[in-house]
Amino acid sequence: MESTMKAILFDTRSIQKYIFSSNRLKTNMGASFLVESAFSRELVHVLRELFGEGEVDAATWREEASPDWTKMEQKCRIGYIGGGNALVLFREGTTDEELVKAIRAFTKRLLWVSPGLRTGAARGDFVLDEKGAYRVRRVTHADGKEEDVDDLTHLVHKLKAQQNIFFPVVSLPYTGLTLSCEASAETANAYDVDDVQQEKRFLSWEVKMKLQAARKKDGLIAPAEEELWDKLRSVLTPKALADAPLPVLRPYAAAQGDLAGELQKYAFPAEFDKLGQRETEDYMAIVHIDGNNMGEKFRSCDTLTKRKNLSLAVRQKSIQSFCALLACIIGDYDTLGKHLSLQEADDGKKLLPLRPIVLGGDDMTFVCTAKYALTFTRLVIEGLNRLGIDSCGGISILPTAYPFFRGYEIAEQLCGAAKAKMRARQQAGGSCWLDFAILHGEQPPTLEQIRAQQYKAKCGAMHFGPYHVDGEATEPEHIENLLEAVRQFVQGDNRMPMNKIKELRAILAAGEHEQERFMAQYRYLAASGEKMRLPSIAAWEPYREFLWQAGRTPYIDAIEMMEFYVPEEVQHG
Numbered sequence: 001m002e003s004t005m006k007a008i009l010f011d012t013r014s015i016q017k018y019i020f021s022s023n024r025l026k027t028n029m030g031a032s033f034l035v036e037s038a039f040s041r042e043l044v045h046v047l048r049e050l051f052g053e054g055e056v057d058a059a060t061w062r063e064e065a066s067p068d069w070t071k072m073e074q075k076c077r078i079g080y081i082g083g084g085n086a087l088v089l090f091r092e093g094t095t096d097e098e099l100v101k102a103i104r105a106f107t108k109r110l111l112w113v114s115p116g117l118r119t120g121a122a123r124g125d126f127v128l129d130e131k132g133a134y135r136v137r138r139v140t141h142a143d144g145k146e147e148d149v150d151d152l153t154h155l156v157h158k159l160k161a162q163q164n165i166f167f168p169v170v171s172l173p174y175t176g177l178t179l180s181c182e183a184s185a186e187t188a189n190a191y192d193v194d195d196v197q198q199e200k201r202f203l204s205w206e207v208k209m210k211l212q213a214a215r216k217k218d219g220l221i222a223p224a225e226e227e228l229w230d231k232l233r234s235v236l237t238p239k240a241l242a243d244a245p246l247p248v249l250r251p252y253a254a255a256q257g258d259l260a261g262e263l264q265k266y267a268f269p270a271e272f273d274k275l276g277q278r279e280t281e282d283y284m285a286i287v288h289i290d291g292n293n294m295g296e297k298f299r300s301c302d303t304l305t306k307r308k309n310l311s312l313a314v315r316q317k318s319i320q321s322f323c324a325l326l327a328c329i330i331g332d333y334d335t336l337g338k339h340l341s342l343q344e345a346d347d348g349k350k351l352l353p354l355r356p357i358v359l360g361g362d363d364m365t366f367v368c369t370a371k372y373a374l375t376f377t378r379l380v381i382e383g384l385n386r387l388g389i390d391s392c393g394g395i396s397i398l399p400t401a402y403p404f405f406r407g408y409e410i411a412e413q414l415c416g417a418a419k420a421k422m423r424a425r426q427q428a429g430g431s432c433w434l435d436f437a438i439l440h441g442e443q444p445p446t447l448e449q450i451r452a453q454q455y456k457a458k459c460g461a462m463h464f465g466p467y468h469v470d471g472e473a474t475e476p477e478h479i480e481n482l483l484e485a486v487r488q489f490v491q492g493d494n495r496m497p498m499n500k501i502k503e504l505r506a507i508l509a510a511g512e513h514e515q516e517r518f519m520a521q522y523r524y525l526a527a528s529g530e531k532m533r534l535p536s537i538a539a540w541e542p543y544r545e546f547l548w549q550a551g552r553t554p555y556i557d558a559i560e561m562m563e564f565y566v567p568e569e570v571q572h573g
Helices: 015-020 025-051 096-113 151-163 205-213 223-234 238-242 247-253 259-263 294-299 304-331 333-339 370-386 404-424 447-454 479-491 498-508 512-527 538-546 555-564
Strands: 002-013 076-082 085-090 118-129 136-140 146-150 190-194 199-203 283-291 354-358 363-369 391-399 433-438
Touching: 002 025, 002 096, 002 151, 015 025, 015 354, 015 404, 025 076, 025 085, 025 096, 025 205, 025 223, 025 354, 076 304, 085 096, 096 118, 118 151, 136 151, 146 151, 190 205, 199 205, 223 259, 223 304, 247 304, 259 304, 283 370, 283 404, 294 304, 304 333, 304 354, 304 363, 304 370, 363 370, 370 391, 370 433, 370 479, 370 555, 391 404, 404 433, 404 447, 433 555, 479 538, 479 555, 498 512, 498 555
Parallel strands: 391 433
Antiparallel strands: 002 085, 002 118, 076 085, 136 146, 190 199, 283 363, 283 391, 354 363
């Protein structure tokens, strides 16, 4: 049995720029909240205003694993929300004029509540059976080619085609006679008062709304903060914890453990300089983690039921892996305090050394203290892997005052480099990888240029990554080997003196002659009983003899990460 209906597919555009364009963490937090609430709150609100409170089914897609899609008791229902998209289904008999009215009302509302956010919409006929199987039909493209596509794919194609035709104007144009916003360079058409920071200034409406979403008002929790804690609590119910395959979460499923309650003693920082940096170690990290081949997995869903269930499952596993990291941090909070400058929030809660900005989809972005960036990223990727999601990550380590959007772009490119390695090694079982870069001052705009200009020596490439996270440490590129090498450089029994480590760093960038002289001296001192040893890593044994193999060396990465290493690592979950 099939049911004919109407549908609108919405999407959001330029999300990364909208969220990460500011150098203020509160603005980024608020922007992320506005993006996430655009469909889950604002779209649902608009539909209820247009068609009536009882005419919008916004719950069935979340609460029922296998709904009957042919039953449309209300005027419209949510098909799914996720991945920056939202599908809304309308009962048979709905007119095209009503669909246009809904699109207009929604986009008009966003101009007020989420200014600057660009969206798109495609509408059309939709046919589903009770299990959510799509109708497949033959369509003719603009170039005359014909193709058999299902109704959802047809709407996706329409959306993509419109991206090259329509460029929505979602902010007031700058006239040249108006004050410009110091944060966005847009027209400063709003007056902002921050009682906490004691700031009064003119800002663009877009920036003001982002900030308001991340601020307390009248003593109430900020909307962005409330939404984050709601996410975390959603996967910390007794049933969700009992079913959790992550070992670090299992104790909290028992009567003696309450992770949600324990987390109430802690708070996430709302400023970049409160991530635990010490005065002489003013570095933070931007971490971007993305699921592998997720687009392919969603495209393989041949029914709406499978698609919406996959979207919900990915959301839960993403949040759950982050909660596992939080459990590890809370369990070792005193240890972290020995190496970080952990502070207290205004209400006396302990500040955590990280802050999620994007959480709950197939990608995740958080900021954290640079000293634990590798460890935190590894824990999240390992947690996702145990939950059945392979992923790759990119880590930008940068001064706290470094332009944030530049750092995010590099983190995204690093994640892309890790994915490229994953695809190249897929036949050999490579799945989860991470890569990192340390940014200092003015640098080239792309990762490729940074590597070419700063990590290219006469003998080859000085950067050894990306690094494998799963698999065995017998592989030279496994992350465990890097961490062990750094440990031995910092605190090994026969570690090199720091002046020799600095000399090694310079020698690796020089030619073969200089390296041969260094190694001759190294062997002489080692044979004389001096405490002078390169890290003893079984998988790196060939490099101990000649420093380079096949145009690559692992030692530069280990030397550079010494500054961001702590002897006592957070325990694995």
